[in-house]
Amino acid sequence: MHEHTNPTAAVLVIGDEILSGRTQDTNINTIARFLTGRGIDLKEARIVPDDEDEIVAALNALRDRYDMVFTTGGIGPTHDDITADAVARAFGVPISHHPEAVKILRQLFADMGREETQARMRMARIPHGAELIPNPVSKAPGFHIGNVYVMAGVPKIMQAMLNELDEKLPRGRKVHARTIRADLPEGDLGDALSAIAKAHPHVAIGSYPFNEKGHFGTRIVLRSRDETALQKAAAQVRALVDDLTAKIPNPPVNWE
Amino acid sequence: MHEHTNPTAAVLVIGDEILSGRTQDTNINTIARFLTGRGIDLKEARIVPDDEDEIVAALNALRDRYDMVFTTGGIGPTHDDITADAVARAFGVPISHHPEAVKILRQLFADMGREETQARMRMARIPHGAELIPNPVSKAPGFHIGNVYVMAGVPKIMQAMLNELDEKLPRGRKVHARTIRADLPEGDLGDALSAIAKAHPHVAIGSYPFNEKGHFGTRIVLRSRDETALQKAAAQVRALVDDLTAKIPNPPVNWE
Known part of the structure; x- marks a missing residue:
């Protein structure tokens, strides 16, 4: 990678409940802030339904194009949780019960006083070649394979998995930001x-x-990644805003 | 269109501020609920940066595939507002000042005591063949061309434009929904x-x-669109949940 280019990333949100409007996604924003803070450029986000063909197509489009892809949703124990199968198909690898994930889930179910059923152990099915992402909240792990990071959809669990990845992900040059408030409409x-x-x-x-x-x-x-350039530009914007604010009146208007 | 298939739609959110994490998008959820309420299936959403090539590529991918595309963001008066140009390029049509939009903006600027500058009149630049979408909040209009609806990014304005579209959009068979709460983990x-x-x-x-x-x-x-099928399935889920809840204990676990 060229030293002046930063790592790039995409987010793939998987879930009918987001597209139906039942649930407001907050994971994209959480991941965006996480990546921005470490100098990784989030270039695109997509939301797709719980449909294996759609997940595979989006995943392959995004993982070819960006350095990293973060998915959220669809890794639970029920029939609508198809993300692991879709990821295996996208990578063309088999999927089966991962010994470490089986161990984690057996312990969880023992602690909960639950028998080990086929449905419960669905969460241990992991594409071959993947490594687990620990889940300190509710135990059932995520995983990463190649440049794809597969995380839970529940925001609290997703955030915990993201924290687990912190040490493993690359860092780019951090983007610095300044916000300047102008008490004038944009057009001015x-x-x-x-x-x-x-x-x-x-x-x-x-x-x-x-x-x-x-x-x-x-x-x-x-x-900007260039703090000096940022300061120069910010000083000019500041001067512009001060100048215009002194010159142009800004009476209230009827914004209904 | 086959009488049993519902209209489909995609949302394209345009904005660096969403991808940097500075702003939490809420427009996708607002549009999703609006569409679900009228029987239109939201099949995909994408968020792309303020980059003309990216906007054009995403727009063409989505408008080919779905019956409708709703975009939000990038139609203001400043240099980073490039959505109208991108839409014109995607459709291969010229873009120029739309007489009706010019009239609306002239009135707005007169009311605000502002001169008519090139920057301010940028908001009247509309791709040829497009029709305006009224903006009852802050006046500068959106537009629609072909199957693409171009709206503002500010949630209040976006919502107002969506309301203006209400009579013009098709309706499908409404999806009915039931939510059943189970005091048991998913795996049960x-x-x-x-x-x-x-x-x-x-x-x-x-x-x-x-x-x-x-x-x-x-x-x-x-x-489901089929209310009878929905009621049958819901009754079975209800019975299942009641049965399992009576049989299986659900002690608290340490969800950190």
Whole structure:
């Protein structure tokens, strides 16, 4: 990998309950913040249904294209948990009960006073060649194979698995960020902000409108791996905002 | 379209701020609930960065495959707002200032005491052949072209644009849903639930674990367009849950 390129990643969320609107996904955001904090660029996220063909197709598209793929959901003990099978098919490897996962689950079921049934032991089925990701919350492990990290869908468990991966994942140059608030609508900043963005090609500048008590405002977010370039661009944006705010009135408008 | 197939849809969220983790997306969930309520199947969602090539590629993949595509984000007045250009490129049509959009924005800027600048009028640039989607909140319109609906990223504005589309979109047969709570871990239900799912091919059965005060539990969600089939399957799940709950103890476990 070129020293100036950062590792790239994608997230694949698997779950009918997200696409039906029943559940609001929060895992993408959690993973995004985790990756941003370690200098890995999250380039894409997809949400697909509990359908093996769809999971396989999305997984193969994403793992070919990005350095890492993180999946969430579909690794529980019931019939709709098909992620492990889909991952095995995507990699063209067999799947069977992983001895270490069997051991973990046997202990869990013993502690819970449960018999070892076929359904319960489904969670020990792991594609060949995969390594387990420990689950300190509810025990049933995730796994990683090649550049794919397969995690639970329950946010608390997903977060715990992500923490387990912390030491194993690469780190890139961290992206630094500054946020500057302008008490002006986006349109007042457009031309000058565009000129600053063009003059600083290594700084990504985004602008996000908001409305507070009827007054339009804009949050300008500058992001860069180059702290010096970031500071220069931020100083120019700051000066622009101060200048425009002094010159242009910003009366409240009827934002319903 | 075959009378038994429902319209399908995809969501394309455009925005670096979602992929960096700075902002938690809520638009996918809002659109998902809107579509589910009218019998349109949301089949996929993607989040891509503010990058024209990426937007064009994702848009073309999704609009070829699904009956409708809903995009959010990137239609403001600043340099990082490139969605309209990307949509024009994806459809191979020119883009220029739309007379009706120009009129709306001129009125807005007059009301705000603002001059008409190039940056401000960027929001009137609309691909040829598109129709405007009114924006009752902050005026700058969205648009639709072919099977693609282009909406703002700010949730309040997106929701308002979605409401404006309500009369124009097709309706499918609504999916009915029942949720049954089991005070048992998922693994206790697995085998029997799988048998019920197999016996009711027109009912989708999902199971979602939770933990409450240390006790494992499972929410079983049944979904179907066929209300009679749904009621039959739900009655079987209800009986299964009652039977198992009476038989199997569910002591608290240490879910950290």
